[in-house]
Amino acid sequence: MIGNGLWALLNNPGELATLRADTSLVPTAVEEMLRFDGPIQLNNRRLLDPMTLGGSILPVGTPITIGIGAANHDASQFADPDRFNVARKPNRHLAFGQGDHVCVGMNVARMEGRIAFTRLLAKFPKIALAGEPERDRRVRFRGLRRLPVRVG
Numbered sequence: 001m002i003g004n005g006l007w008a009l010l011n012n013p014g015e016l017a018t019l020r021a022d023t024s025l026v027p028t029a030v031e032e033m034l035r036f037d038g039p040i041q042l043n044n045r046r047l048l049d050p051m052t053l054g055g056s057i058l059p060v061g062t063p064i065t066i067g068i069g070a071a072n073h074d075a076s077q078f079a080d081p082d083r084f085n086v087a088r089k090p091n092r093h094l095a096f097g098q099g100d101h102v103c104v105g106m107n108v109a110r111m112e113g114r115i116a117f118t119r120l121l122a123k124f125p126k127i128a129l130a131g132e133p134e135r136d137r138r139v140r141f142r143g144l145r146r147l148p149v150r151v152g
């Protein structure tokens with residue numbers, strides 16, 4: 001989350017400047033990081049009841065793989081979904097899943113994100129890319145193995 005979020009800020013310097021100018025936006029910025037490029041891209045369910053989806057009837061027991069990243073860029077839910085907007089509100093993203101098995105650690109994760117970005121921006125007035133980032137190639141977990149930056 002922190003790596004993907006920093007990468008999004010570096011790719012959207014206007015949003016980074018907005019956040020620096022008003023750090024009370026850190027909580028909405030963290031939600032936007034989770035929506036825009038969240039660290040978990042797939043979720044799973046098994047149907048307890050039959051369901052019709054896209055004209056097909058899916059029977060009880062069907063395993064479902066849910067594309068969290070796709071849902072989080074759904075234009076019917078999010079205005080201008082491919083725009084990274086640190087002030088986005090409302091932001092009903094699915095980065096932590098939903099329902100009975102929603103992420104147990106979501107409030108810890110949110111708190112970590114808020115602390116990390118508040119401290120990072122306060123400590124370093126300048127943060128710039130200093131090399132090619134390297135993506136982790138897994139599909140379910142989306143993140144960066146390396147994100148070289150120069151701070152000052």
Ligand code: HEM
Nearest residue numbers: 001039040095096097098100101102103104105106108109
């Ligand atoms: C940004 C960080 C995190 C993200 C994006 C994330 C995302 C998720 C997602 C998508 C699920 C599946 C929810 C569902 O099935 O609907 C999940 C489940 C879970 N997460 Fe997280 N998580 C994060 C951090 C954490 C942390 C820090 C903890 C523990 C301190 C944690 C503990 C759990 C547990 C125990 C479950 C299983 C819940 C259940 O099956 O009832 N997660 N998380």
